[in-house]
Amino acid sequence: MPGLTRSDVEHVAHLARLGLTDDELSLLEGQLNHILDQYTILARLDTEQIPPTAQTIELENILRDDVVRESLPVDAVLANAPEREGDFIVVPPVLGGD
C-alpha cells in the first residue's frame, strides 16, 4: 500500500471537513503513515473466503409500527441552536459564499 502524500492528507482533511493548520498537516502526514504501517500486517491473512463482520449481534431489520408518537418538543430541540429564528435554525450561506 502506498503511503500518504501531503496532498493526500489535505484531500482527506477536506473530505472530513477538518480545517487543519500547516503544522497539523505535517504532523499528521507522519503520524498517519506510521499508523498505516501497522495495517500492513493484515495482508498476511488470506480472507478471500471469509465473510465480513459488521456487527456481532444477530439482529436484523428491527421495525416498529408506523404510528405517530410524542417526540421532543421543538423548543427543547432548538434550545442548543447557535442561532435561531422561530422554528428554524439560522445557518451560514450554503451557496454563493460570502
Add this chain to the structure above:
Amino acid sequence: MTDLTRLLAHDMAARLRTGETSSRELAEAHLNAAERDNRSLNAWLTIDRDGAIAGADAADARLAAARAEGPEAVVALHPLLGIPIALKDLISVEGGQCTAGSRILEGYIAPYDAHITERLRDVGAVVLGKTNMDEFAMGSSNEHSAYGPVANPWDLETVPGGSSGGSAVAVSAFHAPLSIGTDTGGSIRQPAALTGIVGLKPTYGRVSRYGIVAFASSLDQIGPFARDVRDAAALLHAIAGRDERDSTSAPEPVPDSLLHLPAGDDEAAGALRGKRLGLPREYFVAGMDPDVERRIREAVSALEGAGARVEEVSLPHTDYGLATYYIVAPAEASANLARYDGIRYGPRLGDGDVLGNYLATRGRLFGPEVKRRIMLGTYALSAGYYDAYYLKAQKVRTLIKRDFDVLWEQGFDALVAPTSPSVAFRFGAKMADPVAMYLSDACTLPVNMAGLPGISIPCGLSEGLPVGLQLIGAAWSEAELFALSRGYEAITSSADWRGMEPAQLAAAADPAAPTPAERAAALSGSHA
C-alpha cells in the same frame, strides 16, 4: 463514626433500610469528597449538588414510606435506591451538560435522558454529576480530554487509564461507590485495572446505547464500575435490558442471579470448583511488565487452588487485533462524528459560508486524537481504499471472533488474562507515539471486536500500583463472569492488598496541590 464514603454500596443500602443513615447524608458525604479532591484529581466535569440533594431527598421519602408500610415493603426496595453514582460525561442527563470531553459540545445541554439515566432515576439512584473522559471516548489515559487530564489517586503523577478515567477515579477515590463508563476498546476495563477497582464491559447489545454519545457503534458498550463484584453486578442489573429505541439492544433476558451473588466467602469460592478456564498465550504480549505478569500468574495459581482447571489456549489472530480495531473504530467514528458541525448545537466558529464554518468549527474544536482518528477513518472508507482497509478489517474481525467461538465450543467456561500490559504510567509517557498508547488496549480490544463480555478485577499491586485480572466470557455470560469474579474475590479476601486505599488520597485532598495538568506539564518539562 463511620466514614460513609468507605462503605460498599450494598452496605450503604443496608444502613438506609435500618435508618442508620439517610440518602441525604450519603449524598453530602460524597459530594464533599468529590469537591474537595477535584482540583488534584480532576475526575469530575460537573458536580450537581442541587440535583443530587433533590434526588437523595426523594429517595429518603421512598425509604420512609416503605418503612411505614412494613418489612415486606422495605425488602422490595431496589438495592440502588438512594445510592450515589457518577456518570461519564457522554451520557445524556436531561437539563445537564454532556461534553463527551470535547470543546465541540461545550455549552450543549442534553434535552433528554439516556435510557440508562431513566433506569437509574426509576430505581432511585442519586446522580452526583458527570465525569471527565478522553474526548469522544478516544484514549487510554484520559490525557486527551479537552478539560484537562485526570490523576490516578494511587500516584498523582500517573494516569488513571481511559477513556473512562473520571468514572474510574470517582469510585477509586471514594467519591461514589458506583459509576458508569463506556468501553469500545477497553475504556472501562483498562481504567478499572489501573485504579484498582471492578469494571465490566457487557456483551454488545446488553445495555441500550440510546442517549449515549456514539464513538464506534458496533463496538460501544456501557458498563459499571464499583469497588466490589456484588455492587458491579447490581448496577449492571439496573441498566441492562432491551430498549426499543436502540435497535442493537438485545431482547436477551437479564438474569436476576446478578442480584444474588453469595455474600459468604465459602459459598462464593464454590463457583470456581471444576470450572475450565483458558489462559490465552497471545495475551502475554511482548513488552508486558514482568511484575504485572507475575501478579496474573499468581492469580491463576489462586484460581487453581480453589479448584478451577486453567489450561493454556491460543487465540491465534490476537496480533491482528490492533490493526483491525484501528481501522474499524476510526471508520465508524468518522461517520458518528460527522454530526458535530456547529449547525444545530455546540459552538459555531467561522464567519462566512457553511464550508468555512465546518472547517473552522471542526478543525479548532476537535482535539488532536479525535482529528487523527477521523482522518484514519475517512481514509479507510474512501474510494479506492475501502476494500483494502475497511472491508479487509471486517473480515479479520470475523477471524478474531471465531478464535473465541472455538474455545466456547470446546467447553471453556471463561478465559483469564491480563487486562493491561502495564500498571498506571506517568503523564506524557505514551503521548509522543500514538501507537504506543494504542498498545495499552492490546488485551482488551479483541473482546470488543468479538462483542463478548469482559470484566477487570483487582488482583494485587506491582510496585504499589494496581494490577487488573481480566475474565472474558461467551456472549450473555455476565452472570458466570460475576460468579467467577466473586469467587476470586472470596479466595483473596484476606490478601494484604485488599483494603489498601489509593496511596495518595490524602495528597489529593490538599487544596493547594497541583492540578493534573500542572503535574503533566512539569513532567513533560523534565522529559527534555
